[in-house]
Amino acid sequence: MIKDVFKSFYLLVTFKILLNCSVLISHVFAGIGAGLKLFVIDPVYRRFPRVKAKYDSTAKLWENLMTDSELEKHQKLSANKKVSESILNNISNI
Numbered sequence: 001m002i003k004d005v006f007k008s009f010y011l012l013v014t015f016k017i018l019l020n021c022s023v024l025i026s027h028v029f030a031g032i033g034a035g036l037k038l039f040v041i042d043p044v045y046r047r048f049p050r051v052k053a054k055y056d057s058t059a060k061l062w063e064n065l066m067t068d069s070e071l072e073k074h075q076k077l078s079a080n081k082k083v084s085e086s087i088l089n090n091i092s093n094i
């Protein structure tokens with residue numbers, strides 16, 4: 001009985017240590033990634049705009065996002081298109 005308690009306690013402590021190590025390792029990798037982005041990739045992009053134009057997918061995505069007014073226009077057009085399609089479907093079913 002006591003061996004089972006100690007065995008369970010040992011497994012719990014081992015699991016807790018491994019969990020803390022995995023969190024620490026993930027934070028280390030996140031820090032390395034942020035450091036590379038800030039101190040290596042960004043200066044290269046600033047110095048070589050053609051490289052940025054070719055490889056910086058985040059900037060491409062950000063530049064292609066719609067503004068609020070463009071989004072509203074797009075939603076109105078798609079709503080009008082759906083209405084006109086439903087009207088045409090109703091006419092063709094008659």
